[in-house]
Amino acid sequence: MVVYAEYVFLENFIMNYIILSLTGKFTKYTVKRNKLIIGSSIGALYAFIIFFPSLHFLFSTLMKIACSMLIIVTSFTPYRFKDFFRLIGIFYLITLIFGGAGFALFYFTNFNGIVSNGVFYMTNISVKNIFVSCGIGYLLIQFCWGYIQKQLSKEKVLMNIRIEINAETVELKGIVDTGNSLTDPISKYPVIIVEYNAIKNLLPLEFKDIFSENRIFNFEQLITKIDDINWIKRFRMIPYKALGTENGMLIGFRPDNVLIHIDNYNRDINEIIIAIYNQKLSKSGDYMALLHPDIV
Secondary structure, eight states: OOOOHHHHHHHHHHHHHHHHHHHHHHHTOOOOHHHHHHHHHHHHHHGGGGGOGGGGGGGSHHHHHHHHHHHHHHHHOOSSHHHHHHHHHHHHHHHHHHHHHHHHHHHHSOOEEEEETTEEEEESOOHHHHHHHHHHHHHHHHHHHHHHHHHHHHHHOOEEEEEEETTEEEEEEEEEOTTOOOBOTTTOOBEEEEEHHHHGGGSOHHHHHHHHHOSSOOHHHHHHHOOOHHHHHHEEEEEEEETTEEEEEEEEEOOSEEEEEETTEEEEEOSOEEEEESSOSOTTOSOSEEEOGGGO
């Protein structure tokens, strides 16, 4: 089988350039075209080792990692270790996806190729086929990356929450907590955990008196002190387990309405329970509520 050096260089240069461009895009790292060209050329020249048997030791795992690092440093010039490791991690991820797309294309077509020292070389491949493979890889990356970011954003994005009860409202910030799987044992409604200080203005006076006296509630004491039958019907006991707490219990209530502002639109929720937490949920005070993942 004949392998032409100019084809090896062209194929690897195009693939490296696309992969590096996507690495810069997904890491949101500023990149210059001339640096991408140099980095892509280094990767393409590295493939030329196949033509020099005496240099095949450069195909060792250590040398491959070193070459990857050199490509990243040349293409992006990161100044912090954090940026460097993020860049090289995304670079490897995109490379693996593109490699999988290339192998799939090879499997379903009549491409010829050889494997040498862990490096796969294709012959009789056209520029068109290279772009087809890149297109498949790009679509896979876009789909997977969008899904991953969507899942991560559920935990990190602050949301505006408005809680309404008896024509009174409070507004606060909250985040989705994937560890919050609490549901009301009676109604099976999902639970939002909210700091007491954020919603105390919605609660009856008797409730606030009990809360100021004790961190652990006595539900019977609460019921006997509150005369409002409407409030008594709203109260719930929410069992929970946490580190160091096997049989914990939170006092909760059913509000009239909860409005959550998500991605530029408002979502009204009626089937929800608010659980009251008498400590800080965020040390920095960025948020005061933990939302159940099912809510969003």
